[in-house]
Amino acid sequence: MSKSEKDARPNPAQAPKQDVSPSAARPSARIAKGFRDIEAAELKGLNEMLSVIRGVYETYGFEALETPALEYTDALGKFLPDQERPNAGVFSFQDEDDQWMSLRYDLTAPLARYVAQNMQTLPKPFRRYAYGNVYRNEKPGPGRFRQFMQFDADTVGSDSIAADAEMCMLAADTLEALGVKRGDYVIKVNSRKVLDGLRDATEIDSDSRWLSVMRALDKFDRLGRDGVALLLGSGRKDESGDFTPGAGLDEQAIFRFLQLLTFREKIDDAFGETKFLFNPVITTSEPGGPLVPRSLTSTIAFGIRHYVEQVQQRDIRTLVRLESGLSEIENLGLLIHAAGYDDGRIVFDPSVVRGLEYYTGPVFEAELTFEVKGDDGKPVRFGSVGGGGRYDDLVSRFTGERVPATGFSIGVSRLQAALALIKDRKQTALGPVVVLVMDKPEIAAYQRLTQTLRDAGIRAEMYLGSSGMKAQMKYADKRNAPCVIIQGSDERAKGEVTIKDLIEGAKAAAAIKDNKEWKEQRPAQLAVAETQMVDEVRKIIARHQD
């Protein structure tokens, strides 16, 4: 770095003077591939949303933390598929000491670094929330960007199932606080242990085959029963002709998996009772009849146990992982019930598969269940807007000490897109009042009018370009100004201003036939004393707000 640059460091906007260069040497003005600019209306919605989420997370006792966007690559974790290509998946480079640095690809890896680094002084458990942009060096696509925002809550240092239950309740409360109606969303819970138990039960030995099975199960929501059946068997060709190889299970094994996954449907049919989904009470359906679980959680667990014992002819107690996962879910259900969330907000769903290689216990998925139009015009469920689960091995990477942790993460942009659909929010906000510049030498007078409006708390600006009246009106329209302030020499002499209501004006203009009539009527326009300006402008803004 040159000395001149160093000296100028305190100046925020520093760059050498640019000569107007010949066009051959000019760079093209383009945003980087996979990135996007976010404009005023969307930012307004985003800020409101972040503020609501912050409020809920703080009510739950989480406290804020912000870690930097850049970390040493090794501190983010050796998650890289290929150490020789540190730019695959994440954006990385070497610093001046030849150390690899990376842009964070999520908020959990930096949290693990923070906890390991500050272990001695942190309260235990440590409960923090964080939000910010994360970066992925992946192929961009429609709605799939290389920079996007996540909003996370994590409890580190607690192995209590209550910490997991709380994540589900937090997710439900957050969605409702943001305006998603009860019934328009569901928080699905599963456990990595249930999944592992299913592997034991189905006796799949090969790791790679089990991975294929898990990936197939993960697509249940999107591809349905038939699509998953293909992926469990010989493979599936999608609409574009791409072929995904299958897990190669035989017919019977496929049938068994589909049985396991669709317990919920079948139980709904059989019992017609999903009201107390997480109420772990087991009753008899008729006096003296066999014991029947009343809650869906218990019902599904009951179903899985029954299936293993009756259909597979195995003692469930030999399937240690399956049994442990099922009790974990039942204990979680108990807490959900105690807190009053067992009304369909939070449900057990053994088809939920998340971050296979990452989670160690319960996993959660927040889904919006209302329908939107898909790319093909057909209605589809909006789907996942967040998820999380228990990951007990992240901090040990640094310290060797196992630190139990659980977390939940919201995909902010995706959720914001969903909220826009629900609320049908206006995507254009009302702009500032524009004070027109009629006589350039009187610019100080216009400045004073502008300042009078601002002092009254009204968003206002004086037109700062050099164009005439027509262009100024166009500018005010483009800014979505509620009204413009006009003061020509006549008005100035009388101490008056003319206020033109642009929104009323546009309506009136549409109703008027010719220019002559327009000039005579001058609709939506009134002359008032300067001292009345603030009051009149306030009335106009009040008229057009919402």
Add this chain to the structure above:
Amino acid sequence: MSKSEKDARPNPAQAPKQDVSPSAARPSARIAKGFRDIEAAELKGLNEMLSVIRGVYETYGFEALETPALEYTDALGKFLPDQERPNAGVFSFQDEDDQWMSLRYDLTAPLARYVAQNMQTLPKPFRRYAYGNVYRNEKPGPGRFRQFMQFDADTVGSDSIAADAEMCMLAADTLEALGVKRGDYVIKVNSRKVLDGLRDATEIDSDSRWLSVMRALDKFDRLGRDGVALLLGSGRKDESGDFTPGAGLDEQAIFRFLQLLTFREKIDDAFGETKFLFNPVITTSEPGGPLVPRSLTSTIAFGIRHYVEQVQQRDIRTLVRLESGLSEIENLGLLIHAAGYDDGRIVFDPSVVRGLEYYTGPVFEAELTFEVKGDDGKPVRFGSVGGGGRYDDLVSRFTGERVPATGFSIGVSRLQAALALIKDRKQTALGPVVVLVMDKPEIAAYQRLTQTLRDAGIRAEMYLGSSGMKAQMKYADKRNAPCVIIQGSDERAKGEVTIKDLIEGAKAAAAIKDNKEWKEQRPAQLAVAETQMVDEVRKIIARHQD
């Protein structure tokens, strides 16, 4: 990237399972050099601050824009001192198409890219605000980080001096809205043209010498008259022994520069009148006497003109740039006066030098004038918290078309540090109410109590660790909880809870002599019916807030 990673993309927290690795292979948990974590209390202050600044900027009619953190290096500008070393000054790397990408080093270069890219559709002038982190690959030092936040406002496409005047008023309003008292700050204005004019007047031919002169002038606030004199002459050795070579001017030239720079002081002495600093009225000091400028702006301009004509024996009209700069400042003063900001909030100061190679017209500097203790314990002015100016050549880099622009940028962290000094804000906020877990099997009951508090809008959490009573109390203290909720089997049987006020409790404990007395009195502790819990907790929180 492996297929498994692609498939798992929708899951926010994705990384392969980590085995607990032998300590030799473990990375050290450390934040990258020059970066920092920001914790809850500071983030709270930051968010409040950002919200106030946003409010003021929106009142001025600026609208929000967020550009990505990464841009193509060439689109950020060929400001790099060495094209072969794109990591000097900025963090850069090559993407998969071998294109250089960089982390933004300010918010102005991305704005230029955005404007050039969207020229056709933007309102003109385009007035936007933006805030976010920027990244500098520079040597970190105390209070000097590689990631820090800026908050910018810019008006692009206006060459009106009113746009510049407005930046100064915006800066003043923002500082006051944040709680800086009038008189505790000053917005200093100069013009690049005045500086260029001074070069003409002092007949310095060599560019490199002029650069040295400018750098010397820029240090006037920090080094004072004598330090600057050394830097203008033979050079200066600082406390650490580092030698900075001087501009090599002769005694007379040095004297002239110091004369020019200290007009303000001398004029204050001579006229004793700085009340209407920017009032451009010129009056006579006594009937029939010579014309004397009343305002400080005009006074300084008058002084500079006088100096050039009398001392240097030159016709001011031959110094076109100087005269043009002085009139620019006087026109700006006119608008400042019209808007009522000519009371010392905004002043002309010919010693202000900012971003030499960047600005083309007026430059601004926002300074806090109150004193704080310096590193050596001596009182020093807090100094600059932001600045800006007119830069007319940034967009032309892309389009060849000259687009006039002016902007103001706040150094957010530095300003936040200053506000903390003014307000003496509590740096610890009240934490959540902690519900203790007395009997593990009753965890569902504690969960219900916690949820009751949350439903009432009270920040609350159930203790999620596995330790006993003593550790739980310690945890609550560490979280700065206002109180804890205790429910043992006795209380549960009676439908009661015990609420312990931790803040009152700590005070009481200090006043109590022995353990026996403690046990008898149990200060700051009360048993109430569960139904009364919310009301009682509210009382305690109200007692301890602020």
